[in-house]
Each structure stands twice: as structure tokens, then as C-alpha cells.
Amino acid sequence: MPVHNEEIARAFDEMADLLSLQDENPFRILAYRRAAQSIRGQRRELAERIARDEEPEHIAGIGKDLAGKISELIATGRLRALERLRRQVPPGLIELMAIPGLGPKRVRTLFTELKVRGRADLERVTKSGALANVAGFGPKLIAQIANALEMQRPEDRRWLRSDAARFAEPLAAYLREVDGVDEVMIAGSYRRGRDTVGDIDIVVSARSAEAVGAALHRYDEISSWAAEGAKRLTAQLRSGLKIDIRIGDAASVGAAQHYFTGSKAHVIRIRRLAQERKLKINEYGVFRGRRLIAGDTEESVFASLGLPWIPAELREDRGEIELASAGKLPVLVTRKDLRGDLHAHTNASDGRDDLQAMALAARAAGLEYLAITDHGSRLGILHGLDERRMRQQMDAIDRLNEELVGLKLLKGIEVDILEDGALALPDSLLAELDLVIGAVHGHFDLSESRQTMRVLRAMDHRAFSILAHPSGRLIGERSPLALDFERVLKVAKARPCFVELDSQPKRLDLDDLRCRLACEQEVLVSIASDAHSVQQFDYLAGGILQARRGWLTPNDVLNTRSLAEVRRLLKSTIV
């Protein structure tokens, strides 16, 4: 079983947790956390690089020692240093650090003073009152701990970005109307376009912080307050979404926007760059000595380091700073660049609206072409099309294309890739279509080699055009398939065929890193809505965000091209 990057990162995170509980050198702990972060940002599996005996590429934050530990993990599946630490620290202590207010120091105190070794012990000493006798544990802190134990930590939940948007955008709009407020920006991972967010960070530029605080107290969506300072307010909405609001003035709002947009790794890199230039950057601006030299706009912050403004989606410290300083930032794809959509459903299968309604909605969404790709019937998917109904739909598309102005419909299908890699419809039928989207809809748990062979065999079919939602993930519900995606890309490039970025909020599949792999391997990405109703063309905006996070330019995307060009490219997939 190959060791995945995520497992390596988790091992390093656990090392950091355990070391912090041992009161180790904080910078050694930091080194483990940075290494974990750095490994998570790698596009390629380190295990594969090693297996292929490739030159070990330098990874930021990985020195000789950690490289050795990575090799050990990959070779043996174990990490002796980690196992040693686990023997020294009671296993229940790590989860205690997840309780708000408890960090390594306090957990350690609980362990040494009260022999608290885990959650059950903590509940016991909280109830018995023993906690109150420990120095540093006052009534407020104890109440906070008791509350967290009670709540079973629902606040740990991550939100789909699109779900969070339903609560965050109205709050931002409300704040924009408050007297004295100049600018409101939802920052954080939300602005960076991550598919999920833990909380919402809002940066407000206002002449009066008091007015903002007072207005928030009138906002009846807020259910509880966690902190209320002059510059920072933390609260929870009734939906359960946590919000963090920072209030600043116009002279520093750019610096605040940059800082609170993150990512943390990006901001740290920027601050270190500033140090090298004898500058200091914080959320209040860029300073030379005590003199403020920039900070009213994000552009001014970047410019103080000789950098162009970097789009928020790129700010993950995955090479964007180097590219910016070389003047080689990619010009990222935008929603306006999309000229068509190559994956949508009608009520002929599991969609809600009919063919004509979907066509009109696509046109209203500014698209020039739309591929209708209902499900084929052999999959057990409800109301899938059999050959007879498929032909009816093809006729209907022909008729509609004669009437429609400003939009062309393409004939397609979303066909299931069966367990053995065969496609679930007869070749004769597939050959009549403009495009064939293949998708895995079952047998998600095959081994990596079998899953990869399955997909490769499907791609080998002469009618195959696009691999739909390639990883099969459902965010928060289903893990990605075990699939050698690099191999899939190599075959797709050679064949050629294409891969999809499905924009459904729960899928967003390809994810950002796989988008980057696809563009590096020069495989075009189809950014598709997978719309099941007329409203769902809106999902394309979310797909675009993910694509931008994956560094895609218009040239890397299939459906930024004209219909004629797309037809030509689709024809080239027929072998």
C-alpha cells in the first residue's frame, strides 16, 4: 500500500502535537507543522517520485532529518520517532487540545496536576470541581471547557463554501449599509476560493468601530459572542457559522485584507520577504522603522516588496510568490472566458427541467453552446435513457437547434464506466454522439491498480471524450477514488481526451492540485456545471474558483474555445 502525502503530513502534524505537549522547542514544533503544510501542497505523491527513482526535488521546510523520516515512512509505513513519542504521551491528550482554550501548556498542566489523560478524565474533574483548584483555571475558563465538552464540538464542522455564502454574503451586505463603513470584504479561505471554509473572516474599513459593533448587536442572525474587542469581534450565527470581524481604518485596510485573506503560509512568506528588505508587515500596514509606507490597498502592500498584486486564489505559498517576483503570474481563467458547458442533465434522466428550459437558461448564462449529457440507463440510475429514448432526445436536439438563436446544443451522454472499464451503452449508439462523458458511479473502493486500469480501459474506448468528476469525491462524504491520476493524465494526453472539473459544490472535482497537474501535463480541462436544473449554471462560478486555485489559464480550458474549435477537438478524441 503506497503511503500518501496526506498520511505523511498527518504523521508530522501528530509529531508536532506530541512535541508541543512535551514542551519542546517551539521552533522545532513549527518545523514539523511547516513540513506537513508543505507536503500537503505537493501536487505529486512523494512515494511515487521515490518509487520511480526520480531526483528528489527540494521541498521547502524539508531538511535532511525530515527527508529521512519521509523515506522511512514510505519504505516501512512506520515512523519510529512518532511511535516513541506516542509511548511517552497519553494518547487522549491530543484531542484535548482541540477544545477551545486548551493548548499544550494547559493540557500539560491538567496531566501533571490532576492526572487527566483524556476526555473522560477532563469531564470528571470538571464536574467534581477539582479543576477550580488548579492555578490558572478560573471560573470563565472552566465554564468554557464544560461548554465545549457538552457541545461535542459541532463548531469543528467545515462548511461547503457555497453553503457558507448563504449566510456570509447577507451579513457583508448588511455591514456595507452601516453608517461610517467604507468597505467590507469577506476574506479568509472564502476569498481564496477554497471548497470548504471553517469560519468566515470579514474585514471592515470604518470610521467608527463602535458603530460597527452596535450594528452587529442589532443583527438578529447572531446567536452568541465569543470575543468583543475594539478591533476584532468574534461571534456565531444562528446557522452555526462562526464569523470573525476585523475593523480597521482606510489607511491600513489593504494590509488587513491581505493579512486576513491568508493563507497563513503565504502571509508568513510575505512577512519574511519584508524582513529581508528591512521592512515590517503586519495587518496595519508596511513599516520602515516606525513609518507607515504602504497599506491602504493590497496592491501597495505587494508593491512595497516589488511584487505585482497576486490573485487571492493563488495565495497558498505554492510558488506564487516566486512567479510574481519573476513577473510570470498566470493570467487566470474567469467566468467570462467560458463559452460553453459540456455537461448538463434534463428531466429525461435525473434533471429537473426540460431540454428547452435548460437551453434557454444556458443562453441566459452567457453560453454559446451546451452539451446535453443525460445518464445512460444501464447504471441503475433513476430514469436513465435507453437507446430508444436516447434517439428521441437526439431528434429533439436537432429540432431545437433549428429554432434556437445564440446557442447550439451538442448531443452527449454521461455513460457509466463499469467495474471492468467497459462503457455501459452500445458502441453503435455512442458513435453517433458529439461527445461521450465517462464517469465512475459505483465500485468506488477498488484497489488503486484496479481502479486505474478500469479508468484507462474506459478512456481507451474509441468514443470516449471526457472523464467526468475524475476523483469521485463528495466533499465531507466520500473520499477520492484510489486512482493513479498522473498515469490517467499521461494516457489522456497521448490519446487525446480530456478531464472535467465538475462544478457541483459537493464535487469540485478536479480539485485545485489535480487541476495544476492536468495543466502541467497539457491535458485540457472541461469546466462543467453538471447542471441538474436551470439554476445550476450558477455553479460554474465555483468551478472557476477551483480552476483558478489550480492555476488554469483560459488556454488550459476546453470550453473557453469556440464551438467550431471544440467540435474539432472532440473529433480528435475519436480513435
Add this chain to the structure above:
DNA sequence: GCCGTTTTCGGCCCGACTGTTTTCAGTCG
């Protein structure tokens, strides 16, 4: 534990807020 046009030691981003404290530690982002 990492890192280096101020290098092989001595730094490592930086500030807000809370609670428990009389000047600050711990946590958090």
C-alpha cells in the same frame, strides 16, 4: 528542525483578546 547576497549559529511572523492576573501567560488566527 530548517535555513542562509547580514550563513554554519542564531534566528525563526506578529498581534488581539481573554482570563487570571497585578504585569502577563496562553491561546488563537
